[in-house]
Amino acid sequence: MTDQSQQLESITQKEYKAGFVTDIEVDSLPPGLSEDVVRQISMIKNEPEWMLEWRLKAYRHWLTMDTPEWAHVHYPEIDYQEVSYYSAPKKKTDGPKSLDEVDPELLKTYEKLGVPLDERARLAGVAVDAVFDSVSVSNTFKDKLAEEGILFMPISEAIQEHPELVKKYIGSVVPHKDNFYAALNSAVFTDGSFVYIPKGVRCPMELSTYFRINAANTGQFERTLIIADDDAYVSYLEGCTAPMRDENQLHAAVVELVAMDRAEIKYSTVQNWYPGDENGKGGIYNFVTKRAACRGESSKVSWTQVETGSAITWKYPSVVLQGDNSIGEFYSVAVTNNMQQADTGTKMIHLGKNTSSTIISKGISAGRSQNAYRGLVRVGPNADNARNYTECDSLLMGDTCGAHTFPYIEVKNPTAKVEHEASTSKISEDQLFYCKQRGLDTEDAVSMIVNGFCKQVIRELPMEFAVEAQNLLGLSLEGSVG
């Protein structure tokens, strides 16, 4: 076992490659949170009055709320007055009109991170919105997408250019009162991506946002809103990194997805925020609210996440299945090592008839980490013929970590079929020996078995992301042969 642990350590303790800091001039607000700060953020963004009012409502409500304590995570109390709520690279002009106007330091940053903002993006066929600390710094392919009527832009821009759409949908899936972090986000969010796919349009390329926290003592509060109108389709990718810093940094994002009749949204995340060092110093607190509304009939939302980073992950991408025949899916791999703590899972709320949901969760714990799956499957009284299938497997590496499973199942309809299966074990000695007898060393054997363990989830990712995810898991790419 010690062998195995050491191997895993060498696998997951590879240097955090995204841990560098970009030296760039920034505009930022001093630490602290008050109504004034909320007003200032709104003013910097030149927002309309309704937006400010909405933020203030959220802020006032947030003041009345308590930090949630039910998750299986432990951390010192956060002083919200110590956080800076706005940081942005200094602008040379009103905002980059093209990549040529983007600060070359920034371009280099994304280059280092392997995020294609330039012509390589064109080759890769991925439209990218890059969010650096609090603001969106580059948005590629905007014009090409516009030809199809697709809106893909920073949400700050959408508030200016398409206020009717933002006003209609923002907070409609995650209300400003939803939970402590969602309320905080609603008050102080600074940027994020906005996507609108019009009726009948299949988005011709993957849309991608790359989130980067750079500045110290800065919280990142992005807000993403994706709307797929009737018969529309979009696949959206999200990647996250942050420099290595000794202090914990707060990331409290909100993502709202709306799928109308027969629309489909596929949302994939590879989360690699800085996890802190092996003693638990530093790292991102990742407190995220992600929720989708399958509002239309036969709509479909699929969440796929590979979570390897963050000191603490608190995240439950959910689907509210309102439309008849709608489908929700959640595929997740969560890896925790060293002192990381993850409490993640999903909620599938069945309201419409003939709705179905699938949950596949794979947890891998190593080091002294704690890894919990927490999920809710709820079938309402009118959700006739609802179906849910949940599979929740945990792999333990070493005897100092923990793996936990907290599934809630609430059913109020006799036609529902809900199945939940969970298992926890370590890597089988038989499998290891079999691989070793075929000549593989322990590290490769562990990689291979872990890779196999996660395959159901990894294969849901778009190809480019699958590669990145596997690299993150320290795995060589399977399926490159034959």
Add this chain to the structure above:
Amino acid sequence: MKQLTEITTPFSEVAANSTLPGAQLDWLQSLRQQARGQFERQGLPAKKVEDWKYTSLWQLSQESFTHDAKPSSVTKAQSANVALIEQAHRLVIVDGQFSAELSQLDNLETGLTLSPLSTSLDKAENLLNAHIDVEKPGLNALNTFLMQEGAYLHVAADSKIEKPVEILVINSGETDNLATHLRHLVQLEKNSEITLIEHYVSLQDNVGFTNVVTEVALADKAKLHHFKLQHESLKHYHIATLASKQAANSEWNTNNISLGGKLARNDIHSQLLGEESHVTLDGLYLLDGDQHVDNHTRIDHAVPHTTSEEVYKGVMDGESHAVFNGKVIVHKDAQKTDANQSNRNLLLSRTCEIDTKPEMEIYADDVKCGHGSTVGQLDETQLFFLRARGLDEVSARSLLTYAFAVEVLQRIKAEPVRQALSNVIEHRLPRGA
């Protein structure tokens, strides 16, 4: 939630009347007073307490209960009629009072001690509250404060008791709104074995409240086959804690069957403290009308090489509401734990509800743990098969529902007990479910 003072007031009076046994025992008096303080501090658990998320004690708090039982007129024939097993050592409690007349305590087998708690308290000091989580929100403190009767069961080392023991708790219904607080203490010495049935019945359909705590101590190689059958009135409140501590190589097989009660809550806690110890926690709940049954089970694998198996099944009809929460905790260094749990539910009506939450918390790596939970319907293929063989649909459904339910009895080795329980279940099932 009504203020706790409104529910404790009558309880406090009872204590003041000092009708409770053991008044001469200082240690017990101080235990009762501590518990009283704790209950008054904690009150009834509110729904915001995670363990009580799906079960509200609001209605209970609205009832007014009495502790003054009228002398009951339950006859031997009545008692024999409701007993589960005829051939048993039987201790009968009616309306919270031990009944020597109705009990069968003659000719106890060698090695077996079975006596009312009220006369056995001098032997109880090391057992009382030694197995339960005293601080946990719930009614344990109230029970410690007010326990009035119960059974004291002791099996000497190396004794294998042949006949089952039945603790028969009868609510005669002759006193409306009667509250009883019972404590059973069960202690098996090394290498002993016994079958124990806890059986709760009502003779009339009126409001009552049973608050019972059963504590079980199993020494090395002891084996306890344990059944709990709760078949009280549909207006009855039943709140129970059942906790055991097991030493090495011991075995606890328990089967918890809830048929009655308006509101029933069972907190079952198995603590595997010795290597090679094993627990089987099975249960069944069959609900109808506005019944609410909540089973919370918790298994602690505290040392290496322990095993647990758990199967809970439920059939819900009417406007009933069932809650299942099964927690399995594998402590650090409890390697080679093998734990398996399943909860299967059948919903029969549009207005019933099930909330189920199987949980695992695992802090050791060399383990095999799994759980499964399902909510579903009868298998259409099986239904069709039975109908193709000539059964009408109503009978076919009844048969399959029965088959679904009795499956939890299949691990019971004691044939008379299994037969008796099967009969009870068959009578309780809705025709044409």
Add this chain to the structure above:
Amino acid sequence: MLEIKNLHASVDGKEILRGINMTVNPGEVHAIMGPNGAGKSTLSNVLAGRDGYEVTQGEVIYKGQNLLELEPEERAQRGVFLAFQYPVEIPGVSNIYLLKAALNAVRKYQGLEEVDAIDFLTLVRDRMKLVKMDEQFLHRNVNEGFSGGEKKRNEILQMAVLEPALAILDETDSGLDIDALKTVAEGVNALRAEDRSIVMITHYQRLLDHIVPDFVHVLSEGKIVKSGDKELAKELEKSGYSWIHDAPEGQTA
């Protein structure tokens, strides 16, 4: 090739092998037979280096090197192949991926380049014919959902691809019907070579009708009690294993 000298081994403190002596030269096929519990599988597991088997005495020399001090993968890389009695299922890992990873591990030890995808596929397709396996098996997860016969054929396919110097076939015939047995045997026969030794461990003589051994050893209570040529197997078939307890200490091959 392989020299086993006075090998004693225990499992959970219980001695299973009590002094095995045996020499296998290049190109030879040896059969080790014996009743249940004789220690046959223990011997194969000790040779492959499985955890939980403690060698208390004796030595095993493979190609002039002490085999027992090597890790399982080092033995495999040096050409020791064990066909498992119960091949292991690995969910999510495709057969072809394992094959390629294993072949490259061996090649890396030999100082060779990683095999390129086209050459590899050509090789695998060729070897699949030996065991009459369909190409779809390559893309299924390792042994997952395979029938007993498919698992055993898959073992021989791996052997064919890895081309070991010493192959140990542990009860490769168990659970096979006669057609599957023939297929497996044909595969093994095709892999007999001057520089390759094969040790077959089996309870029944029937495998030896199809893979004819050069030597037969009878293992009983952790020792080789009799050695001979293929005729010994036939004798066993006739008279069973009961006589061996009465037999005097056998000579070793």
